[in-house]
Amino acid sequence: MFNVLGCIFYQHNIALVGLAALVCLFGSAVTLRLLRRCVRAQGTQRLGWQFLAAVAGGGGVWTTHFVAMLAYEPTAPVSFDPALTLISLVIAIVGLFVSFVVSGLGSGKILTGMGGALVGISFAAMYYTGMFAYRITGLVEWDFGYIVASVLLSVALSAAAITLIWRTYLGSRRYWVAVALMVTGIVSLHFTGMTALRIIPMSQNFTEVDNGAALALALAIAVVALLVVGTGLTSFLIDNNVRAISRRQLHHVAAHDALTGLPNRTSFQRQLAGHLDGYLNPGKKLAVIGIDLNRFKEINDTFGHAAGDEVLRILARRMEQILRDDEFIARLGGDEFAAIKPFSDKDEILSFAKRIESVFTRPIEIGAMDGIVGASLGAAIWPDDAQTPDELVNNADLAMYHAKHGFLETICFYDANIGATVRNRRQLAEDLRRALERGELEIHYQVQMSLNSSQGIRGYEALLRWTHPVIGPISPSEFIPVAEENGLIASLGAWVLNKACEDASRWEPAYRVAVNVSAVQFMDTNLPRLVHEALVTTGLSPHRLELELTETALVKDKARSLHIMRQIKDLGVGLALDDFGTGYSSLETLRTFPFDKIKLDRAFVGEMEQDRQSKAIVRAVLALGKSLDIPVLAEGIETEEQMEILQQEGCDEGQGFLLGRPSQVDRLIQHGGPVQNEARRPAEPTRKAAASKSEPVDDKDDGPVSLRSPLAARS
The missing domain is CATH 3.20.20.450 (EAL domain)
Structure with a gap:
């Protein structure tokens, strides 16, 4: 352990080591975030996320390795084999892709662990291929014990990280634990492997390494890697945004009527429950108003259902325009609507009802149709008229039917006699x-x-x-x-x-x-x-x-x-x-x-x-x-x-x-x-x-x- 720390602090440029660590952290975070998308994806979509994760992860770990190699300060001249350097990048990407596919083949921990272990092996294969591309003018010796230790650390920590990321439920804390495990595995692999390296110069005279050039090369490699990883992150963010928009759209569709755009029955029930929870304090009451069109069936029968649908859309737009901050109107189905109004004084309900009535007394012109639809309104008050939300809605419905049967032109408020009359009729x-x-x-x-x-x-x-x-x-x-x-x-x-x-x-x-x-x-x-x-x-x-x-x-x-x-x-x-x-x-x-x-x-x-x-x-x-x-x-x-x-x-x-x-x-x-x-x-x-x-x-x-x-x- 002390040998590894000594290798880091005495044989490396600490600034470049910090840059490598930063690339490693960013690359690992993006890789695991992309891989996390595979948990709920299926088919080609899952393969797509696995490929993006492999590209981001392979590019990130490869950059981490070579920036850290540039940070190494050898006692002999060095150079890089371009072919082996590129091959090491291919090994990292292909190896991670295969590993991620294996980890997602089943829901059990065995395949997930095997896939994670393959990730560690891919890291090791990339690292030691890159080390073979590291040409040194001198004698090179390897400590086999440190090599084995580096590979085992990489395999164990990667397996733990991948197993954790494939869990069905993964909170933010567990995600960052998985990132820490992968970063530790990559860093342990590199610096334990570097500790295994022994270089004996063959000559005391060699050209001094240009640290500025090495730093520039390291920065260039890091920028390219960050671009690769950033591409993966951008894909993730775009997908996140699309998913958020889709969720909002689905929520809107689920909560609103497709024809009129008004809130639907589900939204009405949710709104009512929320109001009843918040307006039970003394002095505050709640009114539910049932609204039913008077001549809607005649419109459908006379002018057709297309005209009827357009009438509903027009009335819905008009109702939305008269609403104030504390008022709510929903379409329950057919030609039935319902409104919610919190109030302190009954005059507030009467004022609201007049605004609603004005919607239905304005003429509507659609093709050959030119007339007034009209509506019947009935209201029930919480907590005066009901003890449960369902009873409140039902009593408002009874008052509305009483208004319809009595040809009332103003809102009808529920009372026990109305309830008995309508129930008897039903x-x-x-x-x-x-x-x-x-x-x-x-x-x-x-x-x-x-x-x-x-x-x-x-x-x-x-x-x-x-x-x-x-x-x-x-x-x-x-x-x-x-x-x-x-x-x-x-x-x-x-x-x-x-x-x-x-x-x-x-x-x-x-x-x-x-x-x-x-x-x-x-x-x-x-x-x-x-x-x-x-x-x-x-x-x-x-x-x-x-x-x-x-x-x-x-x-x-x-x-x-x-x-x-x-x-x-x-x-x-x-x-x-x-x-x-x-x-x-x-x-x-x-x-x-x-x-x-x-x-x-x-x-x-x-x-x-x-x-x-x-x-x-x-x-x-x-x-x-x-x-x-x-x-x-x-x-x-x-x-x-x-x-x-x-x-x-x-x-x-x-x-x-x-x-x-x-x-x-x-x-x-x-x-x-x-x-x-x-x-x-x-x-x-x-x-x-x-x-x-x-x-x-x-x-x-x-x-x-x-x-x-x-x-x-x-x-």
């Missing part, structure tokens, strides 16, 4: 789904009769009825909107259409059957196909089926509605305009759409005995029907006086409790209704088709079913 939807699956729904039929001739019964209207096992009878005016909101109207309406066609196909005489189609179902382009399937499956003649729809179903998209109506008319099915005189009713509708019948709303029929204006409207509608050659059916006839007025004004058909209450098919037969022809029963009735109409259910079906002749009113 429970009703679930019960309706089960009722449909279990066959607990029924269809009752109400007679439609001629009022101006002896033709008597013209047909029956199918009315859906639901008797809840716990609540009892539920009006269609209550459960049909629930079905529309929860996506049940398609399957519900399909069952009604098929059941009505199936029943009517067995009637004798062959009366027609009228089935109501909801506005939601009418916008489905598959409706004509469903009607056709129902007719084919049940065997019902098309002219015996009549679909009733309100003008609400037409005004959303007139061109699309007209196309669907023409397809249905081409099947031979009749179309009736229901509830005429209310809502959107206009003469333009009668002129544009091919209706076969007008149904006068019960509101005018019920008031025409006392209200002169109602009677005038009834007279005008009847006159309009005659001029357009479209029959008119009056709904809600309940008194003899109403019947007489309608007959005097020339109304074509009537329907109401006076003529007959809604009832099941078997009870209609008992009281003079159509006879069921079992021979015409379909083999496998399907459950596909249209929806039902909201009719009063105060008739308990306990009394007799009236099928009186309308002409009796004249007597």
Whole structure:
């Protein structure tokens, strides 16, 4: 040991030794950092990192050796063999590459240790090849013990460094331990090997070595080596930067909605959790605001999904522009958004809500679309309205749905009554789904009769009825909107259409059957196909089926509605305009759409005995029907006086409790209704088709079913 230290301090230029040590430290640090990249790399990428590490490591150790050789101050003239000098560099690079590949072949310590040992052997092979290139004018002797010691030190310390660097988890401290081991191995190899060298000059007269030239050569070699090692370091830094950018991009993609760029549900939940941890101090509260667009489905149905996506992007940009430092908005999915607002005074929430509302009340222009989307807002407050984050979000959602169902134009704050109302509505939807699956729904039929001739019964209207096992009878005016909101109207309406066609196909005489189609179902382009399937499956003649729809179903998209109506008319099915005189009713509708019948709303029929204006409207509608050659059916006839007025004004058909209450098919037969022809029963009735109409259910079906002749009113 003392001999090695003496060799360093008494036979070397300490300045050049310091330069060699600096090159060795820098080269080893870069080499092991590059090799570390191989731990998680695979295939050609791993080989690429191993090659870069070998070039950096080989160049670094070769430079360390030759700078240290130049630092040696021999007692005899020296020179270098250029061929062996270059070969020593090749040995270092190739040897390290092979060693690094071996060390990465398996996850066990054996192959890793073997690869590390090969690194030490590569260092030794490079060193002693370089020593053979060191030509001295004198006798050279070697101490074999120091040679063995130098090789063993190099192998042991390199194996330890490489084994450590291949660990799955490597902290900063362990990394620098590995660097220290490799530097120690390289330095020990060189100076222990130099200690083994004995030089006996053959002449006392020789040219003195130019120390300046040696220093310049050493610096040149060191600069070249640093350039090589620096190239490897640059590759590492570039890769680090690319990885950091990729991680940021991946994090952004994982935390943000791809369509709008707003934070997504995951970010919302993380933000909410962070706020709740930080805002539990007295005097500070937190509001979660649920936001749901009001007419987004109409935009998708009318203008297409591309327009819908662009609407979402526009609204997202607008919402980002209104946010302040402590506010947060995320897109949860579809047309649902959520906002977070910490506050001390409730006025802060109201101000925030107004800014949000301003986003949705500004017109949007996209191609042919030019309108206002609108949104419903509901808020829940922490800790007043909830004890857990999930409960807080759910209650904000309940308040938002209450605002939507109540057509509220301002934000709705959660309370216990709202929660109970919305939960009951959701429970009703679930019960309706089960009722449909279990066959607990029924269809009752109400007679439609001629009022101006002896033709008597013209047909029956199918009315859906639901008797809840716990609540009892539920009006269609209550459960049909629930079905529309929860996506049940398609399957519900399909069952009604098929059941009505199936029943009517067995009637004798062959009366027609009228089935109501909801506005939601009418916008489905598959409706004509469903009607056709129902007719084919049940065997019902098309002219015996009549679909009733309100003008609400037409005004959303007139061109699309007209196309669907023409397809249905081409099947031979009749179309009736229901509830005429209310809502959107206009003469333009009668002129544009091919209706076969007008149904006068019960509101005018019920008031025409006392209200002169109602009677005038009834007279005008009847006159309009005659001029357009479209029959008119009056709904809600309940008194003899109403019947007489309608007959005097020339109304074509009537329907109401006076003529007959809604009832099941078997009870209609008992009281003079159509006879069921079992021979015409379909083999496998399907459950596909249209929806039902909201009719009063105060008739308990306990009394007799009236099928009186309308002409009796004249007597």
